[in-house]
Amino acid sequence: MWSTGPVSGVDDVDGAAIVARGLKKRFGSVLALDGVDLEVPRGTVLGLLGPNGAGKTTAVKILTTLLLPDEGEARVAGFDVVRQQEELRAAIGLAGQYAAVDEHLTGRENIDLVGRLYHLPRDEIRRRTGELLERFDLVGAADRPVKTYSGGMRRRLDLGASLVGRPQVLFLDEPTTGLDIRSRLDLWEVIRQLVAEGTTLLLTTQYLEEADVLADRIAVIDRGKVIAEGTADELKSHVGGEVVEVAVRDRSRVREAAAAVVEVAAGAATQTQIDEAEGRVAVTVRGDASVVVDVVRRLDREGIELADLSVHKPTLDDVFLALTGRVAEPTAGQAA
Ligand SMILES: Nc1ncnc2c1ncn2[C@@H]1O[C@H](COP(=O)(O)OP(=O)(O)OP(=O)(O)O)[C@@H](O)[C@H]1O
Ligand SMILES: [Mg+2]
Structure with a gap:
């Protein structure tokens, strides 16, 4: 037996900041990812849209080296998620589903800490922290412990911290879930500015509206599979x-x-x-x-x-219904 390898592997895609082919991940009896393919051209935004338990966070964790895939391959900023983890991490930023900020540190200290993790020079960290606090409207609260921050402020801080290393590729896992409408709109504005500056973004969300506003293309994920891919208008036209x-x-x-x-x-x-x-x-x-x-x-x-x-x-639920013939519902805990 011999093989010529995959017809289109992760190395054959030019100009893509994120490429994934056939990603699979199993947790016990749950098949969290069941062969996910993704492609995000540089400087564009992909919205990974799906209900609870669809596999969004699992995909993000694999693409950011926090989890290893069972099968498949992926490259981010040109680096392999399994073989070039260190280089990959230096090129990306991640704001996870739950703000990963230290409650006991101040906002300024949190950003500073991430800068040190990136091994940035001291004065660059100081300058960058000042810029980010300004940009995310946290100057007034910068020297208060994060435990006094609102949910929206924590998300802004987490997003700010993810930008310290000036990442080429940014991952935001449900950046606005749980926020009130005002904070959500504020965050959308900030994300739009980032994208206008050329950052490649993979954003997960449960809201079609959010993907609609922020993403160039949307991949709909359900039970570990990408079941549709296109612009927001293309997806909605599925529905009517x-x-x-x-x-x-x-x-x-x-x-x-x-x-x-x-x-x-x-x-x-x-x-x-x-x-x-x-x-x-x-x-x-x-x-x-x-x-x-x-x-x-x-x-x-x-x-x-x-x-x-x-x-x-049409909402995500309607798109879902049109695509799958069933309403979007959590699949968490279900055996695959
Ligand atoms: N560490 C784990 N151990 C066991 N099962 C897991 C683990 N992580 C994820 N899963 C399961 O894998 C599936 C996909 O989970 P994942 O967190 O990727 O979904 P999600 O799309 O991010 O959902 P949500 O919108 O709720 O964040 C779910 O069924 C989940 O219960
Ligand atoms: Mg998740």
């Missing part, structure tokens, strides 16, 4: 135009309501989701949502009382 959601007062009439909505939408309805327990119907319609007026009239005529009515753009 708008989602019309109706909740009825009398839950026993939810199927009737669903049938009525689909009939009113006629050919425009692309998928219907019924939640009997909640008395909710979500119908995805192509084009705009003008159909909603007719839906209200029709339900009224049939004496089906509405508890709630809304129209929204």
Whole structure:
């Protein structure tokens, strides 16, 4: 037996800051990654989008050398994740899912510490720390212990610390999960600026909206596999135009309501989701949502009382449903 090697390995991709081929990782009976391929061209942003337990953090940990893959290969900034760990680490920044800051140190001391881990010269660390505190709006709090910081401040500090070494490639694992909307918007702004400066970014998120705002391309990951890849618009077009959601007062009439909505939408309805327990119907319609007026009239005529009515753009849940035929739900703990 002989082999010519993989047709397209990690070495054959020019200009990519991140390349992964066939990454697999198993934890006991859980297959966390089941053959993940990724490619992120230099200076672009990839949003790795998926529900709880999809394998996002596992992928990030392998790409940042915190975990070894069982199978497959990957390069980041040109360095192999298994054979060139030290060089790779010097070229990247990582802000993990849970802010990795020391509670007892001040913000300034935290950034300083990371600078020393990168073996940067003292005065460069001092200069860089000052810049980053300024940039992340932490000057006023710089000399307070981090245990007095809000969640948003911790995330900003963690992100700041990940930038001390001026990384070519940055990994942000769910940078805004758990933040209020104001802090989320602030962080988006900061991330946008970074990207405008040419940093390559791999960002994981559970929110389509976040991937939409920040990413050039999105890879949707589910149960350890990339199930779709494209721009936000491409993914949404899988789903259709708008989602019309109706909740009825009398839950026993939810199927009737669903049938009525689909009939009113006629050919425009692309998928219907019924939640009997909640008395909710979500119908995805192509084009705009003008159909909603007719839906209200029709339900009224049939004496089906509405508890709630809304129209929204497809969310991650809708994209998920369209791609997989099931709602996004945690797979944590499930055997593969
Ligand atoms: N150290 C571990 N030991 C056992 N199972 C693990 C370990 N790390 C991850 N897993 C499992 O692997 C799967 C993928 O986990 P991972 O943390 O990569 O998901 P995720 O997409 O980051 O989810 P979340 O959005 O909740 O952070 C899950 O089923 C998880 O329970
Ligand atoms: Mg995670």
